[in-house]
Amino acid sequence: xxxxxxxxxxxxxxxxxxxxxxxxxxxxxxxxxxxxxxxxxxxxxxxxxxxxxxxxxxxxxxxxxxxxxxxxxxxxxxxxxxxxxxxxxxxxxxxxxxxxxxxxxxxxxxxxxxxxxxxxxxxxxxxxxxxxxxxxxxxxxxxxxxxxxxxxxxxxxxxxxxxxxxxxxxxxxxxxxxxxxxxxxxxxxxxxxxxxxxxxxxxxxxxxxxxxxxxxxxxxxxxxxxxxxxxxxxxxxxxxxxxxxxxxxxxxxxxxxxxxxxxxxxxxxxxxxxxxxxxxxxxxxxxxxxxxxxxxxxxxxxxxxxxxxxxxxxxxxxxxxxxxxxxxxxxxxxxxxxxxxxxxxxxxxxxxxxxxxxxxxxxxxxxxxxxxxxxxxxxxxxxxxxxxxxxxxxxxxxxxxxxx
Numbered sequence: 091x092x093x094x095x096x097x098x099x100x101x102x103x104x105x106x107x108x109x110x111x112x113x114x115x116x117x118x119x120x121x122x123x124x125x126x127x128x129x130x131x132x133x134x135x136x137x138x139x140x141x142x143x144x145x146x147x148x149x150x151x152x153x154x155x156x157x158x159x160x161x162x163x164x165x166x167x168x169x170x171x172x173x174x175x176x177x178x179x180x181x182x183x184x185x186x187x188x189x190x191x192x193x194x195x196x197x198x199x200x201x202x203x204x205x206x207x208x209x210x211x212x213x214x215x216x217x218x219x220x221x222x223x224x225x226x227x228x229x230x231x232x233x234x235x236x237x238x239x240x241x242x243x244x245x246x247x248x249x250x251x252x253x254x255x256x257x258x259x260x261x262x263x264x265x266x267x268x269x270x271x272x273x274x275x276x277x278x279x280x281x282x283x284x285x286x287x288x289x290x291x292x293x294x295x296x297x298x299x300x301x302x303x304x305x306x307x308x309x310x311x312x313x314x315x316x317x318x319x320x321x322x323x324x325x326x327x328x329x330x331x332x333x334x335x336x337x338x339x340x341x342x343x344x345x346x347x348x349x350x351x352x353x354x355x356x357x358x359x360x361x362x363x364x365x366x367x368x369x370x371x372x373x374x375x376x377x378x379x380x381x382x383x384x385x386x387x388x389x390x391x392x393x394x395x396x397x398x399x400x401x402x403x404x405x406x407x408x409x410x411x412x413x414x415x416x417x418x419x420x421x422x423x424x425x426x427x428x429x430x431x432x433x434x435x436x437x438x439x440x441x442x443x444x445x446x447x448x449x450x451x452x453x454x455x456x457x458x459x460x461x462x463x464x465x466x467x468x469x470x471x472x473x474x475x476x477x478x479x480x481x482x483x484x485x486x487x488x489x490x491x492x493x494x
Contacts, residue, residue, distance in 0.1 A: 102210070127190070129275035
């Protein structure tokens with residue numbers, strides 16, 4: 091640690107990371123570089139520049155970047171091709187943002203000649219693992235500083251007192267304990283802690299920030315169409331859009347119709363169970379649409395294999411192993427499966443639900459001639475089914491004869 095002179099901090103501009111920035115300078119004697127990423131969290135990030143300046147950080151060491159397109163194009167969409175849901179429900183909104191932030195931390199460290207990176211994740215959560223596994227995968231020699239695992243500022247009161255002692259502005263709304271903590275980006279908003287810690291108690295309405303209550307959503311359904319090319323969404327209602335623009339538009343639709351709320355007790359990678367409330371309005375719509383287009387374009391064998399691989403893929407993302415060889419191997423197989431996943435999906439949005447009600451594709455494997463209950467004009471000989479059934483029943487009949 092004594093060899094470290096400069097550190098790049100993942101900096102939100104909030105109280106916690108402002109304290110960390112000053113703590114790194116005062117307690118560690120380090121020159122601090124700040125990095126603030128716009129991942130579509132829905133709040134103004136430019137004030138982070140003024141806050142960093144107020145702590146004496148020079149402009150050349152203040153990095154503020156709009157990463158929304160890269161985030162959706164290179165991280166969210168590849169994950170969505172896998173239909174990834176951790177433990178069957180969670181669309182991994184927080185998990186998928188961490189490797190991109192770590193990537194830029196490491197790159198900025200190289201650009202500025204920094205010896206280390208730092209983050210504000212606590213020692214109880216998953217994010218510390220995600221940040222650090224990603225960083226070490228990209229630069230095995232990087233040093234990571236995690237102040238929450240080191241300092242003695244173990245309460246909000248102590249944190250505020252330290253901030254005031256070092257002339258760090260403390261907003262009025264930061265005094266006292268927050269009722270819950272949040273994380274947000276273009277894909278989702280997550281809330282956990284305090285009022286959410288008892289898994290028996292229903293999430294209070296004031297916790298929700300990304301979606302209107304489904305009970306108050308419009309009484310009339312809204313129909314939309316999402317276009318796909320090789321597994322990725324490219325248009326909404328016939329209008330071509332970039333990845334981030336498409337997801338943002340779906341977020342607004344999901345907000346209006348109360349779509350994408352999830353109350354989940356999950357198994358953290360560090361070993362404990364935690365209860366979180368997630369809002370993923372656009373992501374939920376998109377995920378259902380993607381499965382809809384796969385229903386008519388993917389062969390049964392490929393579709394079923396993807397469903398077998400999905401839990402493993404989701405677990406890798408959740409555990410912070412985005413930059414691992416096993417995730418990249420799975421991604422290669424998944425991407426190969428998406429070569430013909432192109433077409434249009436129609437969805438019905440109504441009071442908290444996004445239902446696939448239509449799908450069409452030039453690469454469709456659906457044959458009306460084979461499935462019709464009317465005259466199939468010889469497309470399918472029903473007599474063939476008898477031999478098919480007898481061959482599949484052979485082992486079952488042998489077992490039954492032996493055991494009766």
